[in-house]
């Protein structure tokens with residue numbers, strides 16, 4: 016068995032950290048813009064792709080974030096969010112993803128009159144259709160945004176409460192980390208915790224371990240988005256490890272946002288060696304011009320991962336999902352069986 020992209024694409028995987036508004040097909044952006052009469056910087060596929068994907072020219076974080084103005088401009092109608100959710104799930108299915116948690120912030124989709132609830136209803140329709148067409152299972156994570164306002168986060172948390180067990184599996188806090196601490200959004204998290212809702216927070220991506228400490232201890236985070244800078248606090252790292260708090264690692268994204276300067280600087284291999292519950296994710300497929308298989312290959316090449324490492328990371332993904340525990344046990348057992356019976360993973364295979 017050779018550890019190459021073909022194999023990685025065939026292996027069953029979970030994708031836990033993927034932003035809907037950063038993961039569209041370029042063709043779809045052009046098509047939606049033409050239908051809804053929306054201006055784009057270019058209607059040429061290659062040109063637009065070049066402008067939206069980071070590629071070789073990594074700019075400032077502002078330039079990274081400004082790309083979302085373009086994607087969000089075509090995601091303001093029920094039809095557009097349904098279609099983009101469906102297509103994302105289809106793209107995931109095509110690279111062996113069995114379970115997808117897709118996140119987005121409904122407040123960023125109301126400029127043409129769609130309500131936040133309508134947006135959730137239609138993302139759900141898109142994901143359900145994909146499940147019946149391709150079998151891929153999924154859940155929605157609603158994002159509060161650090162740099163908008165705590166009041167808006169509270170509204171979004173309330174929306175997560177309304178849709179608990181009805182398509183929404185968790186609540187996140189995304190957006191600019193520096194100068195916008197999670198504790199300002201405490202009321203939103205009080206509501207989330209009072210209602211026993213799963214939470215994951217972007218933390219330790221652009222700001223240090225204090226941000227991760229706050230996410231866990233002030234906001235009750237069950238998972239951490241990125242956690243790149245966790246290595247700077249060994250005591251907190253031990254706590255995260257002891258409590259099996261999963262880290263949603265997004266390698267290429269960390270380079271593109273300048274969270275780290277090179278893959279060699281990334282603590283991922285240390286985390287894996289310390290048995291932290293690391294998972295591999297894409298973050299923004301379009302902006303980072305990546306897929307989950309690409310992210311796995313990035314890790315394999317940069318850190319010389321073995322098949323056993325890949326097995327661990329895959330199982331970590333399903334273990335860390337917000338699937339209810341009783342169901343999750345069955346899912347994990349089936350994935351382990353499949354890895355062993357279909358792919359021979361019970362033996363240590365040397366590549």
Ligand SMILES: [Zn+2]
Nearest residue numbers: 034217240298
């Ligand atoms: Zn993210």
